[in-house]
Amino acid sequence: MKFFNTISLLLGLFLLSAICSAKPHIPGQLIKMDQGRSYGLVVGDIIEHQYLIAIDTAYSLSPSSLPVEGELTYWLDLNSVDMTSDQRGAKKLYHLTLRYQTFYAPLDVRKLLIPEQQLVFTDNSNQRFEISLPEWYFTMSPIKEVVSSGVGNDDGSHGFMKPDIAPRTHSLSRYQSPIIIYASLSVIALLIWAALAGLLPKLSTSPFHKAKRQIKRIKRQKNITSEQVQQGMQAMHDALNTRAKQTLFASQIDDFIHRHPQFNESRGQIEDFFQQSRSVFFFDKEAKPTILMDCIRLCDRLAAADKVVQSNS
């Protein structure tokens, strides 16, 4: 007898739990919605609401239940209603986009409401099923204050407008030295690479600059001797040899000019220099200090011609 009572109790409990756990079948639901920012809206702003609804394939949306485009209230327009549907297995997905535009012009921050709306779905047996798009509260802000009041009232019309808070700065001193070192090394490495790759513009490498400096050093000295003048002339010869990439003799001037046409305008001066050089070095004529000035002028002309060629190359 006690056994039967226990069985009856357990069976009752089982049935009760089964009744409680059994849920009614819901054909569809709003599975996702995006209503955007609900604050800081100003007059003329577009409000876009997007909804994703999943419903049994037996049901379809009743178009008459969709909100109608146009003026909803004196301050709210519904600009567009876009709806697409997509079959996903046993469910149909509806993607609904509603674009509102608010024309409410608040004088201060106001809370407003876009009311709840019902979407109706029917099946073949005219069975209705409703899904509600929830009401949406948002706040609107004025574009500017019509009459200044409150804080900053005595500071004129601009008193209430406060500048933006300056961003908080973080101390970078601990990173500064490594950054400078690494950046410098990077720039040096880049320059070395560019130089090796031949990407840097050619620096002025005219040997005539060097010759000019040597000759000027000699010319600055007092009581210039014949040997010193010869040293200056030799510096001029060395520069010409460097540019010719061989020892240049008077008999080779034509060939030299042919290979370096930039010096053609200075041909006369080059020939004069070789003539003076022959007189001094081979005919043992006196080397006058005025020759040094001629050499400096010739160096200037030849270096300038070199520069033009290098800038064009």
Added chain:
Amino acid sequence: MNQLSNTSTIAMSDWHALIRQMETSINNTILGQEHIVRLMTIATLSRGHILLEGDVGVGKTTLLKTVAECLGGNFERIEGTIDLMPHDLVYYTYIAENGKPGVSSGPVLKHGDELSIFFFNEINRARPQVHSLLLRIMAERSVHAFNQTHYFPHLQVFADRNRIEKDETFELPAAARDRFMMELHVEQPKSETQLKDLMFNPRFHDADKLVDSADKAVVPFQQLNDIAVAIQEHVHTSEKVQDYGYHLCRALREPAEYGIQITDVDTNNMIRGGMGPRGISYLARGAKVNAWLNGRDALLPEDFHMIIRQIAKHRLFLNPVYDYNRDDIVESLITAALNTIQSP
């Protein structure tokens, strides 16, 4: 110095005109060899012997005979053959009219000390024994025969050889080649006009007549030694040009010392022998003559350039490993030396 030391001599200024006349006459006779003629003039005024080489039939012999005609003096010629012996130069034997054996002077002794030019044709066909005798004649201008020494103060030896024929020839030893001041390489003229002239102008068809048409004895050969000395004294050599000449010769012996590099050649071990004292002396003498011929009384580096190849090439001896390409390597070495040695 405007006058030669000799009495009844020609003034130096007049020698220029004589030399110009001689060169003009030779160039009118032998076409397209102006540079060779100038080099032969330099060798003659330096009192140096000349070896001509070149292809067969380019006119080496005709050129030498023409130069000999213009220089004047007693001229002797001998053909190099395989059976030529040294005594053939000095004497020859024969049966005299009285039936007894006779001995007469050979080509070298025939004219005594008036011998001006001894022309040795096809020198490389002669044996080394002949070369040995020739060495002495060239170097000392003397020969010992008939129990006495014979001197030839005005002697200049011209020789030629062709580079094509190698059969039954004897390469001249280094010592013999060094006795020649210059080795000149004769090529046929490159000018189309001159070649057409040589082809179709009958004047050039008979070589003997052509040589005969050249001016005879334009320069007094007895005074060549004096003018040669006078030129050497007349032309001034500055310290700088002496430095240049010295380093140029040294660079040909020790190219690595001057940083000279030649493709595929180890310049540290390429030279086995270079120009000796005789060679560098010839270079300086020839350069001075070139300066004088150009109307200068001072030597310039360019005077060395004019003759360096003809004087140095046959005096440079390479390591045997480079002999296969000797001509090109020696040419590269000389060019590199000229481009490297610094000069004002």
